[in-house]
Amino acid sequence: MKIGLIGLSNSGKTTIFNALTKFEVPVSTYTNAKAKPNLAVVPVVDERISYLSKMYKPKKTTYATVEITDFGGITEDSARNGVFSSSSMGLIKNTEALALVVRNFHDDLMGAPTPLQDLEQIDVELLLSDLVITEKRLERIKWCYKRGQETNTLLLEEKTLQKITEQLNNNQPARDLKLAEDEEKSIRGFQFLTRKPLMVILNSDETNFGKNQDLLSEITSKYKAIEFVGNFEMELSRLNDKEVEIFMKDMGIQESARDRLTRLAYEILGYLSFFTVGSDEVRAWNIYKGMTAVEAAGTIHTDLAHGFIRAECFSYDDLMECESERKIRDKGRFRLEGKDYIVSDGDILAIRFNV
Numbered sequence: 001m002k003i004g005l006i007g008l009s010n011s012g013k014t015t016i017f018n019a020l021t022k023f024e025v026p027v028s029t030y031t032n033a034k035a036k037p038n039l040a041v042v043p044v045v046d047e048r049i050s051y052l053s054k055m056y057k058p059k060k061t062t063y064a065t066v067e068i069t070d071f072g073g074i075t076e077d078s079a080r081n082g083v084f085s086s087s088s089m090g091l092i093k094n095t096e097a098l099a100l101v102v103r104n105f106h107d108d109l110m111g112a113p114t115p116l117q118d119l120e121q122i123d124v125e126l127l128l129s130d131l132v133i134t135e136k137r138l139e140r141i142k143w144c145y146k147r148g149q150e151t152n153t154l155l156l157e158e159k160t161l162q163k164i165t166e167q168l169n170n171n172q173p174a175r176d177l178k179l180a181e182d183e184e185k186s187i188r189g190f191q192f193l194t195r196k197p198l199m200v201i202l203n204s205d206e207t208n209f210g211k212n213q214d215l216l217s218e219i220t221s222k223y224k225a226i227e228f229v230g231n232f233e234m235e236l237s238r239l240n241d242k243e244v245e246i247f248m249k250d251m252g253i254q255e256s257a258r259d260r261l262t263r264l265a266y267e268i269l270g271y272l273s274f275f276t277v278g279s280d281e282v283r284a285w286n287i288y289k290g291m292t293a294v295e296a297a298g299t300i301h302t303d304l305a306h307g308f309i310r311a312e313c314f315s316y317d318d319l320m321e322c323e324s325e326r327k328i329r330d331k332g333r334f335r336l337e338g339k340d341y342i343v344s345d346g347d348i349l350a351i352r353f354n355v
């Protein structure tokens with residue numbers, strides 16, 4: 001799972017990146033536009049995996065991972081000059097979801113926070129950035145037509161890009177546009193920013209954290225959102241577990257920043273986890289909700305999908321209840337599932353296949 005942290009300059013992206021990753025990238029009030037994005041891969045802490053690992057005692061335990069990238073700030077009018085530098089743009093295209101960091105703390109240089117205006121500004125910049133792409137490409141397609149290259153593929157791409165352009169011109173993100181499968185395919189290469197799933201991170205101050213219900217409900221009328229207290233949570237990542245627990249309770253934080261972020265990311269991406277277990281490895285895998293057993297097999301290895309025979313399956317909850325695989329069988333909770341079985345969150349799968 002790959003998530004990109006974006007937002008206006010000085011909204012606290014790097015601070016939150018540090019809180020999420022326990023990295024210690026320097027934060028500063030002076031934006032360095034040339035700064036390279038920061039990148040970290042962190043495990044998704046899932047107590048189910050920890051438990052399975054205790055039970056199966058495998059040689060190796062593999063958690064699912066989140067790749068977090070902290071991009072440079074978006075500045076006013078940056079869409080026309082490129083919201084992101086071309087090297088950042090390459091990285092951002094690879095992210096699956098965007099986490100938009102919005103400043104909700106007083107800053108000596110920037111003054112009082114204006115989260116709703118900031119949110120609107122980023123929205124506009126992202127829309128414009130996509131519009132620049134559609135317009136450039138549409139011009140290019142026209143040029144191809146003039147040279148007699150009027151293929152069906154190009155016609156379809158043109159039609160789709162026109163739809164997107166219209167959507168963006170109406171101030172609507174491309175993600176809200178329903179596209180047919182072939183239309184979707186025709187524009188896949190562009191990775192429009194407003195087509196990526198988006199969440200908002202309201203980055204609040206120690207003094208106002210937890211007291212922003214009105215603001216949050218206004219934001220959540222449009223986006224999925226969570227509130228962080230960036231500076232504080234960055235400091236937490238430098239303390240030991242016992243201290244962290246006390247400080248979090250003090251601030252009224254239920255779960256670590258990383259856990260809150262990954263939970264929301266699973267939700268906006270429509271992800272679920274299934275597990276594979278054994279004496280070699282206990283491992284968590286992410287797939288989209290609605291994926292079938294054969295698709296799940298394919299995420300493990302393409303050979304497993306090609307040679308798929310069946311999936312042997314039981315649920316984590318059944319294992320908790322029955323306490324052993326044998327009792328699961330005794331109780332008739334052990335299932336044999338075919339290709340089209342829709343995998344559920346917490347399924348434990350063993351794929352049988354022919355090579």
Ligand SMILES: Nc1nc2c(ncn2[C@@H]2O[C@H](COP(=O)(O)OP(=O)(O)OP(=O)(O)O)[C@@H](O)[C@H]2O)c(=O)[nH]1
Pocket residue numbers: 007008009010011012013014015016026027028029030031032071072073074105106107203204205206229230231232
């Ligand atoms: N009071 C307060 N200050 C914060 C918080 N988060 C970040 N800051 C401060 O805001 C300034 C900018 O923080 P960064 O994390 O560097 O912001 P950024 O979004 O990465 O900035 P750019 O990379 O320049 O776009 C620093 O001085 C931080 O200490 C917060 O939650 N509360």
Ligand SMILES: [Mg+2]
Pocket residue numbers: 013014015070071072073
């Ligand atoms: Mg930064």
